[in-house]
Amino acid sequence: MELRMREGYEGTGPGAITPDGCAVELYARLPVGDEPDIIAAAVPEGARILELGSGVGRMTHALLERGFEVTAVDESAEMLERVRGARTICSPIEGLDLGETFDVVLLASFLVHVGDVEVRRGMLRACVRHLAKGGCVLIQREGEDYHTNVPRERVDPAGFTVRIVSSEPVGDGVDSVRAEYVFPDATWTQTFRARPLTRQQFEEALGEAGLRVDRYLTADRVWVRAVPVTGG
Template identity: 30%
Template sequence: MTGTPAAPDPRHPPIPPVSGRDEPRFGSAERKAALAGAFAAQGADYDRLRPGYPETVLEAMLAPFAAPPRRAIDLGAGTGKLSRSLVERGLEVTAVDTSAAMLEVARGGGEVADGTGTLATRVAPAEATGLPAASAELVTVAQAWHWFDAQAASAEAVRLLAPGGVLALVWNMLDVTIPWVHRLSRIMHAGDIHREDFAPTVGPGLELAARSVHQWQDPMPTQDVIDLARTRSYVITAPEDRRQKVLANLDWYLHDHLGHARGAVVGVPYRTDLFLYRAVAGARTDGE
C-alpha cells in the first residue's frame, strides 16, 4: 500500500550528504605548496586548538605488535600532537617536518611523565628524510599524508620500516554525518573532510593490514571552536576581510543560531580514520 510520505520532522533533520572526496583537492601544485606552507606561522594556535588522538586510536595503532615497539618516526609531525602521545607510551620518537618553527613547538609542548620515551626532531621532507634505513618499527603520518607526494613518501616509509614494521596513516576529521557539524564544517571551510569509505593513495610497496574508524568528542569553549577556523589553510591564506567574515559567521552560528552561551563548552564530534600498512615482501632493500 502506498500513501503520502510523512512530512520531515524538524526536530530530527536528515543527515546531509558528506564529501565525495578520497583526499583534499588543491587545484594546482602551486596552490598545494602555498597551503602547506601556510601552517608554518600557526604552530601555537594549531597545537592549542587542533585535537589530539584518543586512546582507542593509539591502542589500535600499536595493536599489531606482539611486543611494544621501541622506535617511531612521525612524518609531517607538525607541532607533535601525535609524536608526544607516542613518547608518553615509551617510544623513542623522531618527529620529521619541513617547518623548523612547527618542530620548535613540538619540542616545547610540555613535560611528559617520568620514565617515558624520548623526542628528537629533524627538519626534512617526508619523501627524503635522510634517516637510516630500517630505523623504526612504527612510521606514522597524522593529518599530513595528503600534503606529500604519495609515491615518494610510500617508498621512503618502506625504506624506514624495520622488518615487521607498520606504517600508520591517521586523520581526525569533523564528524559531518551530524547535521550541525556538517554546517559548521562548511562555514569553517574545513577542506580535509573525506568520503566515509575513503582510502588514501599509497605506493605499490605497501599493503593494507587494518583499518578502523573511531568516533569521539573534543570539548571546547565556543571561542576556541571559532578560533579553530584560524588553523584551516583556507582561512590562513584568505584576505583579511574574508577571514573576518568566516569568524563572524561562526560566532553567529554557535551563539545565535545554535544558542550556546558565550564561553560554554561544546563537545565537538570527530571521527578518526586509522589505516595500518605493512611493507610488501621484497619491497624493502636493506642498506638503502
C-alpha cells in the same frame, strides 16, 4: 627566512603560519584525541617510531609518555621548536632518507590525501624506505564523508569550535577545503587542498608503493595498519 605559501594553501590568525596554511600557535593549543591509544594498541611496546609530519608534537608527546622512542619529522622548523623529548628532523617527507629503519612509520594528519599525486607517492615511498623488517606503517585516512558532509562543526570539550566550512572541487580530483578554529580569544582559518580517495583508490595507492592493508584499526576505517606486500 619567510617561506612562500604554497599555491592553494592559506592560513590566517595569530602567530606563524606554515607554507601549507597551518598556524603553529593553533596546533600547539589543539588537544590530542584517542590516536595515541589506537597506535599503541597496534604496535609492539617500546617500538621505535618515525613520525612523519609531527607538527608541534601533539602525538609525539603522548607516544613518548607511553614508552615509545620517537623521531619526529616536519618541514616546519617553527613547528619542531615546540617538540620536547624526541629527536627532531626538519625535512619534507617525500625526500627524506635517513639511512636507518624503524619498527613503525606513522603517516597521520590525512597526509595520504595530499592533492599532488607525486608528493603522495614520495611520502609512501619514504614510509617503505624507513621500515624495518617485520615493521608496519600506520596511516590516518579521511572519513568517508569528509568532503560531502559540509558544512559541519564540532564543539570540543576544551572550549573551542572546529568548522569545516566548505570543500569545493578545483580540478583533477582535488578539492579546496576551508576550516575554521574558533577559540574564545582567537580565530584561525586554514585553506588547503586534498584529494578524496575511495577505499579502493587508497588501497591501490598503497599497492603502487609496495604496501598492503594488514587491517583497518577503527570501525570507520580511518586508521590503517599497512605492511609490505612482500611481508617485510
